Amino acid sequence: xxxxxxxxxxxxxxxRVQRFRERMRLKKIExxxxxNRMDSxxxxxxxxEDSALLxxxxxxxxxxxxxxxxxxxxxxxxxxxxxxxxxxxxxxAKVCKRLRLSSLAVxxxxxxxxxxxxxxxxxxxxxxxxxSPIVNQLRRIxxxxxxxxxxxxxxxxxxxxxxTCRSIRVGQTEQAIAARLEYEMKKRxxxxxAFPSIVAEGxxxxxxxxxxxxxxxxxxxxxxxxxxxxxxxYRSDLTRVVGIRRMPPxxxxxxxxxxEAQEKAIAAIRPGRRACDVDAVARAHIRKAGFxxxxxxxxxxxxxxxxxxxxxxxxxxxxxxxxGMVVTVEPGIYVKGVGGVRIEDxxxxxxxxxxxxxxxxxxxxSAIV
Numbered sequence: 001x002x003x004x005x006x007x008x009x010x011x012x013x014x015x016r017v018q019r020f021r022e023r024m025r026l027k028k029i030e031x032x033x034x035x036n037r038m039d040s041x042x043x044x045x046x047x048x049e050d051s052a053l054l055x056x057x058x059x060x061x062x063x064x065x066x067x068x069x070x071x072x073x074x075x076x077x078x079x080x081x082x083x084x085x086x087x088x089x090x091x092x093a094k095v096c097k098r099l100r101l102s103s104l105a106v107x108x109x110x111x112x113x114x115x116x117x118x119x120x121x122x123x124x125x126x127x128x129x130x131x132s133p134i135v136n137q138l139r140r141i142x143x144x145x146x147x148x149x150x151x152x153x154x155x156x157x158x159x160x161x162x163x164t165c166r167s168i169r170v171g172q173t174e175q176a177i178a179a180r181l182e183y184e185m186k187k188r189x190x191x192x193x194a195f196p197s198i199v200a201e202g203x204x205x206x207x208x209x210x211x212x213x214x215x216x217x218x219x220x221x222x223x224x225x226x227x228x229x230x231x232x233x234y235r236s237d238l239t240r241v242v243g244i245r246r247m248p249p250x251x252x253x254x255x256x257x258x259x260e261a262q263e264k265a266i267a268a269i270r271p272g273r274r275a276c277d278v279d280a281v282a283r284a285h286i287r288k289a290g291f292x293x294x295x296x297x298x299x300x301x302x303x304x305x306x307x308x309x310x311x312x313x314x315x316x317x318x319x320x321x322x323x324g325m326v327v328t329v330e331p332g333i334y335v336k337g338v339g340g341v342r343i344e345d346x347x348x349x350x351x352x353x354x355x356x357x358x359x360x361x362x363x364x365x366s367a368i369v
Contacts, residue, residue: 007078010045012145016138017043021057023134030103031056032131033092033119036110038305039135041233044076052092056099063091089115093122105131140302140310141324147348147357149234150303150326153194154346154358156229157236160184161360165242165369170219174199174212177223185229194228194235195307205241205340208297208332217244222251222339228307235307237328238358239344242369251341252364254291254333258341259362261285261331265299266347269329269354275317282331283315291333300328303346325349326357 009017020043024032032055034040040053044060048068054061061080062072069083084091096104104123106116108130120128142150164181178199185193200210201217205224217223221244228237241255265282279299286295298314303326311319313327321327330344345358 009076009078012143013043013045013076015143017055017060019138020055020134023132023137024055025057027132027134029105029129029131031096031099031101032105032134033107034135035107035115036135038233039107039110039139042135042139042305044079046072046076046079047233048072050088052088054092054095056101059099061095063088063095089118089122092119093126096123096126101126103127103129105129107131109133109136136310139304141322142304142326142348143324146234146304147326149232150236150346151357153190153229153231153234153236154238156185156188156190156231157194157227157238158358158360159188160190160229161225161227161238161240164225168217168223168242168244168369170217170244172217173214174201174204174217174223175214177217177225178212178227181225181227185227188229190229190231191233192230194230194237198224198226198239200224200340202339203337206334206336206338208334208340208342219245220248222248224340224342226342226344233305235303235305236346236358237303237307237344238346238360239330239332239342240360240362240367241341241343242367244369247364247368248339250335251339254335254341255343255364255367257286257289257291258331258333258343259364262329262343262345262362265329265331266345266354266356269321269327269347269349271321271323271349271351273321275311275313275319275321276315278321278329279313279315279317282329286331286333291335294333294335295331296334297332300330300344302327321349323349323351 034053048064051064063082163184178197199212201215204210226239261282268278268281300313302309332342334340348355
């Protein structure tokens with residue numbers, strides 16, 4: 001069952017589709033099949049799951065099923081659609097043959113071996129090729145709509161953090177604080193946390209990806225919180241360290257070092273700068289302070305529809321920063337048996353430098369709750 005479009009796409013969506021098709025033309029790609037939900041959302045605004053988007057020079061067709069027909073009509077009435085009765089693969093093959101395609105590019109980083117085999121068999125004699133990562137390349141540079149969406153997700157996350165900090169009491173568990181943080185985000189409009197929230201007390205904070213557990217907060221505890229909100233499918237990602245009534249002296253010393261490293265790294269961000277060089281700025285400061293081995297991860301990552309996107313800010317990264325990229329800057333020091341400090345903000349690369357999109361205070365005095 002097929003349907004035809006009835007209106008025009010929003011301007012920002014139309015621009016993305018135009019840029020995508022232009023790159024398809026340059027790479028001589030006849031048609032592309034997108035099976036990554038966020039890539040389809042990027043080009044259409046459609047939130048349907050278990051679907052596929054077929055892109056040709058003249059057509060966008062969402063291949064889905066009856067569960068999502070109404071949402072497709074509401075979210076993107078301008079798009080062509082094919083509502084399947086059988087399997088998704090069978091419907092994809094039917095649409096491609098109806099269009100008399102000779103070749104079809106699929107996402108090699110998304111399509112499983114089994115799905116590729118099924119598609120190749122069902123679509124025969126259409127030739128399957130591996131698509132260039134066109135959407136990934138486009139998604140690296142955020143348009144104004146996306147920047148505003150990330151800022152909205154940041155405001156929700158920040159307000160939730162402030163409210164949660166006011167509610168922290170001695171004796172609460174990491175898990176209870178994490179649950180409160182996620183409740184406060186949803187209360188303010190988040191559809192979900194951007195990722196599973198990290199709340200780690202004391203020595204647990206020495207684990208960069210600690211899981212909230214039954215460890216309790218005490219007076220004089222230090223607490224690391226890494227969280228973000230998902231609003232309109234765009235995500236924020238922040239980390240702060242707080243002291244319960246006071247900050248342990250050793251953690252306070254580390255905190256100052258990490259904050260200085262982050263400030264230096266943000267100041268080093270500008271278009272044309274290699275991501276590995278920005279990482280090196282923060283890493284050199286931490287190493288000079290005597291904690292080089294305790295900074296065990298990269299400086300940051302791209303952020304948008306996914307919490308981890310290109311580019312990557314790390315020692316081995318070959319990415320070059322461009323205006324419009326949104327990245328996290330999150331240096332950290334982790335001392336086994338003592339605790340860890342990571343300070344993270346979301347940063348937009350601008351035409352002449354950087355603009356920090358997140359606005360929570362970071363001075364040591366503000367870190368006491």
